[in-house]
Amino acid sequence: MIGAALAIGAALAVDLEVAPGDDIRTLTESLGPGDRVVFGDGVYVLESELYWTFAGTESDPVVIKAAAGAEPIIELAPGDDGDYPSQILNVSGASWLRVEGLHFRGSGPSALADEGDGHHGITLSGTVGVSLIDVEVDTTTYNLLNITGDNSALTIERAHLHDNENGRALWAGCSDGSCWLADSLISNCWIHGIRGNDGGIYLSDGSQGVTIEHTVLHDIDAQGIRIGETYGGTANTVSGNAIWNVMNQGIEARGAARIHNNLIFDVDGDGLHSSDNTGVLDDQVISFNTILDTTEWAVEIREWWAYEGLVFANNALCNPVGLGLFYGDHEADTGALGTTNLITGNVACGYIDSLGLPDSGVAAGGGFYDYLDVEGWNLYPAQGSALVDAADPSGDTWIPDTDFNGAPREGDAPDVGAYEWSGADNPGWQVREGFKELGYEREPQAEQVGGCCSDDASGTQALIWLPWLALGAGWRRRG
Helix, strand or coil, X not given: CCEEEEEECCCEEEEEEECCCCCHHHHCCCCCCCCEEEECCEEEEECCCEEECCECCCCCCXXXXXXXXXXXXXXXXXXXXCCXXXXXXXXXXXXXXXXXXXXXXXCCCHHHHHCCCCCEEEEEECCECCEXXXXXXXXXCCCXXXXXXXXXXXXXXXXXXEEECCCCCEEECCCCCCCCEEEEEEECCEEEEECCCCEEEEECCCCEEEEEECCEEEEECCEEEXXXXXXXXXXXXXXXXXXXXXXXXXXXXCCCEEEECCEEEEECCCCEEECCCCCCCCCEEEECCEEEEECCCCEEECCHHHCCCCEEECCEEEEEEEEEEEEHHHHCCCCCCCCCCEEECEEEEEEEECCCCCCCCEEECCHHHHEEECCCCEEEECCCCCCCCCCCCCHHHECCCECCCCCECCCCCCCCCCCCCCCCCCCCCCCCCCCCCCCCCCCCCCXXXXXXXXXXXXXXXXXXXXXXXXXXXXXXXXX
């Protein structure tokens, strides 16, 4: 059944209701500023891709959304020839389009990808101002969100991306850096069940000014998040994310970036890896992250010796009987050791491999006893933790205004890692499968006692290997 009404204002706008069985391809092919299409409950079966290329405006976007309380599913099926289209939805050249509350479901069998007949979920190409809000994309053979060509002002909020066979949850840009995503937001998403040799979120070289925040990534066969070179553009930001059970790096950083307040654990590889590779590390800040329980280095940093002004500060790293921090300044064939970068205020346990860290670079932690319940995924600082009040408070360390929970940071005596301690219990979201819940309930400040060497923060797990380790302290940016 189709219902339509014309709303008359500065321009005529279509208000259209659709239901399963309607020809949604024809009904949604010619929309303009202020037009709205509302999908009713049910399954909409497609034998060929949807193709949307709309020109809304910033003040009057095209809106395509679910009806209140409805759960519309747009499901891919083979055509009459048995072949599948290359994606469920193709959004090309569109501007100021808002898609809200729709579920896009592919066919899924991995055999399709092997036969070259696989499909993406949603492909975006050459768009400006597109918003994907509360969408779900799953069961595809290739990328769930395939963002190619030049796209800008993209907003992806509360997207549930899961269960693909041979691609990434979100790919942005071109592998050769000839196109990119710019000035965009990826926020409060839930990503899991990403199989194959790809990974979660991949920002190709050239992508710039992109913020990835408050997103949960787990059960991924490759990297959690990869951010590339920005080619001199605005640094990307990775903040407040929870990443676990990934089979490669939790975060791989190849270019200008602000990386802070992230929780990374249970990683089969490096928790965080930074190196220039083919990128340029001229503006990278890694600060106030909590990274532990990794099979390789909690943090591995290479090629920083070739740059100045990089920051690695106030991070909590812990692999009690494993690999804590690799800092590769001693890789440089310069005949001199040391660094001109700011390495300060980090607290680590595990093996430290570096000959070039400054005296203030890394302090010994208390092992897993620094955290409330590592086995239970509660990485909030425990009473007596060596992390509390131990961060370098100087402006050069880029102290975030809030922590992982959204609680204010103590500017004069911030805590190391993703959390700011405010009492015996974690006042915010408990890490678990699902969307991250934003907000917190602050308890009255309890007395902090002890440190890395108190009775509460010691034990057989608190082992740190020190072939070279300097004790020290130090993120709020200078100026």
